[in-house]
Amino acid sequence: MPHQPHTIPLSPAQIALRLAGIGAVLAVSGAGFAYAGGWFSPARLTPARIVTALADRGGDPLGHRRNHSKGVCFTGDFAANGQGAHYSTAAVLAKGDYPVTGRFGIATGNLLAADITGRVKSMAIRIVAPNGAEWRSGMNDSPVFAVATPQAFYEMTQAQDVDPATGKPDPAAMKHFAKTHPGFAPFAAWAKTTPWTPSWADQPYNSLNAFRFIDAGGDRHLVRWSMQPTVPLDPVPVAELAKLGPNYLQNDLSQRLTKGPLTWHLIVTLAAPGDPSNDATKAWPTDRTHVVVGTLTVNQTQPEANGPCRDLNYDPTILPTGIQISDDPLLPARSAAYAKSFDLRTSEAADYPRKTPAEGSKP
């Protein structure tokens, strides 16, 4: 360099001190990064911890969704009647027909679970508007969710851990959870009293979490939504259901679809002031305004192993312009945990059976 500055040589002690200073800068930077990554906060509830807890409920989760692991894909369309456009500018709510890739599932971590073990049934949908805007939603047939916070969800999941000695969860753990989480009561009451049915077709599927619709004038409307079935409820006593074999839900769905498509009406409920936006364990009063915004038609079902829903993450925060999340803490947590589950299962392709498991096979 032409203008190398003159410098007084450093003593060995000065060099050592300056090197130590450089080392300290690196150590602090590295530690800061590790801190941001949660290395020093083992108590932090991470997506990885939730997903691991879900996988500890029995069954082999490799290659599969860590929750609602057992399910089938479906395809169909959503016919919006245009009524939703009064409350939201979402393209999929403007009058028109939009393709749907969906999935029915049961709330289990075990791909090979018998359907009778799935108290909660679910429907997930992806509706795509012509402009490419997507609406993804994961809905359950319970009117409320079991917990209000990610921490409570984690504790509930832990209470369902399978004891390796018995192969079953400890019943006392769930009792203890219910006793210590009063918000669980409305869900528990539903689970206890609602009739069992051998079908996905006769169930309503509810958003559970609250969202916000944004209308053309920029006004925000707090909403929940529900897919309401159009076929009569088909209650069957649990003892009878058990005789139907492990896969009665898929059998019922296939059978019904041979006779024609199945439909649900999408009903949006508008909150009144004071209705909770951030607590999915609390139902809103039934006298709220309900708006039918369209009809979902399910035409076909496909096994998930190679079906169109397999590689989709039904993250409920993937919303079109015109729909936003509320302040419900479950929504960001669902997004984070679903992403982790998706990252894991797509990296476990070697473990993903590309064919349907044998009828009635056991884990």
Next chain:
Amino acid sequence: MTRQRETFSPLQRGLHWAMAVLVIAMLFIGIGMVTTLHPVYLTLVAIHKPLGIVILILVLLRLAVRLKQGKPPLPDDLPRLQHLGAHASHLLLYALLFAQPLLGWAMLSAGGYPVVLYGPIRLPPIAPHNDALHAVLRAGHTWCAYLLFATILLHLAAALFHGLIRRDGVLGSMVFRRERV
């Protein structure tokens, strides 16, 4: 401006320090968001995606400026191995800064996600929707992030070594200060 410059141009220094802030923020946002279920998660994701595209644009701009304006030479007395290390680490930095946003974008494409930048502004997919591809890109995004952070630490250590131990003007070529008489 015809004689060989001893410092990077003000534009180069501006780009360097702006990117330093953005890239380091990006790395901390990235590692933070994948390890939390807190509502801040969605805010971090919403920053991470457009910021990645901003960095991609800046790195392209920076590469163009670097090719046009060149750089001050390294000191003549710098040992050959350090010379090589300097070149290799800068190549790696440029490569990672360029690859990381593209990996993120491609990873979301392969995962079948809409690549939302802000509100209705979406980017087209740059990779087919494919789970095996997603797995590779997702892992690549993580490992490149770690490698980028490690390379930045090395870069910082080398800069401080030049500035505090060798005191050879290399650090001075990138910082803003009064001109030496």
